[in-house]
Amino acid sequence: MAAASPEVVRDGLVVDIAYVLRDEKGAELDRSDADDPLAYLHGAENIVPGLEKALTGHKVGDAFEVRVAPEDGYGAHDGKQPRPVPRSVFPPKMRLEPEMQFELEADDGDVMPVWVKRVDSENVWCDTNHPLAGVTLVFNVEIVGLRPATEDELEHGHPHGPHGHHH
Numbered sequence: 001m002a003a004a005s006p007e008v009v010r011d012g013l014v015v016d017i018a019y020v021l022r023d024e025k026g027a028e029l030d031r032s033d034a035d036d037p038l039a040y041l042h043g044a045e046n047i048v049p050g051l052e053k054a055l056t057g058h059k060v061g062d063a064f065e066v067r068v069a070p071e072d073g074y075g076a077h078d079g080k081q082p083r084p085v086p087r088s089v090f091p092p093k094m095r096l097e098p099e100m101q102f103e104l105e106a107d108d109g110d111v112m113p114v115w116v117k118r119v120d121s122e123n124v125w126c127d128t129n130h131p132l133a134g135v136t137l138v139f140n141v142e143i144v145g146l147r148p149a150t151e152d153e154l155e156h157g158h159p160h161g162p163h164g165h166h167h
Contacts, residue, residue, distance in 0.1 A: 006146050006147065006148060007059060008056075008057050008058060008059050008146075009042055009055045009056055009057060009058050009059070009143065009146060010042060010043075010056065010057070011042055011043030012041075012042065012043060012148065012149055012154060013041075013042050013146055013147065013148060013149060014039055014040070014041055014042075014145075014146070014147050014148070014149050014153065014159040015039070015040055015041075015042050015055065015143060015145070015146055016037040016038070016039050016143070016144045016145030016146070017032065017037055017038050017040070017055070017141050017142065017143055017144060018032055018033055018034040018037050018038075018141070018142045018144050019031065019032055019038065019139050019140060019141040019142070020139070020140045021137060021138070021139050022137075022138045022140075023135055023136070023137070023138065024135075024136045024138060029132070029137075034142065034144050037144050037145060039145070039159040040052075040158070040159065041149055041153055041154070041157060041158050041159050042055070042056070044157045044158060045157075046157075046158055046159075048068055048072065048073045048074065048137065049072050049073075050066070050068030050069065050072030050073055050137070051066055051068055051073075051137070051139055051141070053072070054066040054068075055141070055143065058143055059143065059146070060143050060144065060145065060146050061142075061143065062142070062143050063140075063141065063142035063143075064140075064141065065138065065139065065140050065141075066137075066138075066139040066141055067136060067137070067138050067139075068136065068137040068138075068139065069136055070133065070134050070135060070136060073132065073135065073136075073137045074130040074131075074132040074133045074134075074135070074137075075129075075130065075133050075134075076133065076134055077129050077133040077134035078128070078129055078133070080127075080128065080129070081127075082117040082118070082125040082126055082127040083125070083126055083127075084122075084123035084124070084125055084126075085104070085123060085124045085125075085126050086122070086123060086124075087119070087120075087121065087122055087123055087124055089124075090124060096116055096119045096124050097116065097119065098116050098117060098118055098119070099115065099116065099131065100115070100116040101113060101114070101115050101116075102114060102116075104126065112128055113128070113130075114126040114127060114128055115127050115128075115129070115130065115131055
């Protein structure tokens, strides 16, 4: 006898969602349609905390709006302006463009994510704030799939693609 499918979103389940993400002014920031949904492992911090909390307890077919305050999304903007990093630090032929994300290692060995804001001949201007820091996120979301995570998915902390492990 086959195991019963999960009924509601809870930790340890892979959840497929279709969504449209907008800012408070209504500008579309991102989307994932039902024919190509976003899959995430609930409880593994794969998505912003405010959205994950709002999805808990819902079932397939539920569609609703979720407003996520900055502190439950990508955090508040820390007020710091982008800082110049000498272009010479990067490989000479590396293509650098605004909105790229990568990690930099500080002098103390700490690694931090940064986002490229602009590039000129001398510097790459990097920001430690996520591009959506300080933004209230408005999700129109529908739960389109729900299944138990595999042991590998639980161990790795994220869902794998339909044909196995995709990092």
